[in-house]
Amino acid sequence: IPVFPNDIILWTEMNSIYRITNINITDNSYLNILPQSVSNLNALSWLVINNTNLYELPGTLCSLPNSTQIHVDNNHLCDEYYFSCITYWGFQNQSDCCIGYNNQGQLVPNWDQCP
Secondary structure (H helix, E strand, C coil): CCCCHHHHHHHHHHHHHHCCCEEEEEEECCCCECCHHHHHCCCCCEEEEEEECCCECCCCHHHCCCCCEEEEECECCCHHHCCCCCCECCCECCCCEEEEECCCCCEEEEEEECC
């Protein structure tokens, strides 16, 4: 079943009723952005996003509970999205990523999306 960003927004709205604890989005070419509202899933234990066209993660991702296991593998994420809260980073197709400066001012290959 394809998952679109609007579906995830709907899940976050339903969270107060259903207490969503696990999300596994795998082999989904329709997902390219994870909405910021995903951080509202305060009962989430597992967030698995594998084999998608995801190229961006929301800055609010680390607002999920500290115990949330976040796995991202085989997507299109540049290194700027390798947040400390991510449990498993895995392989990322970084063919569209360019060199850039990280938060410490260091020049890093594959840091952000190429213009």
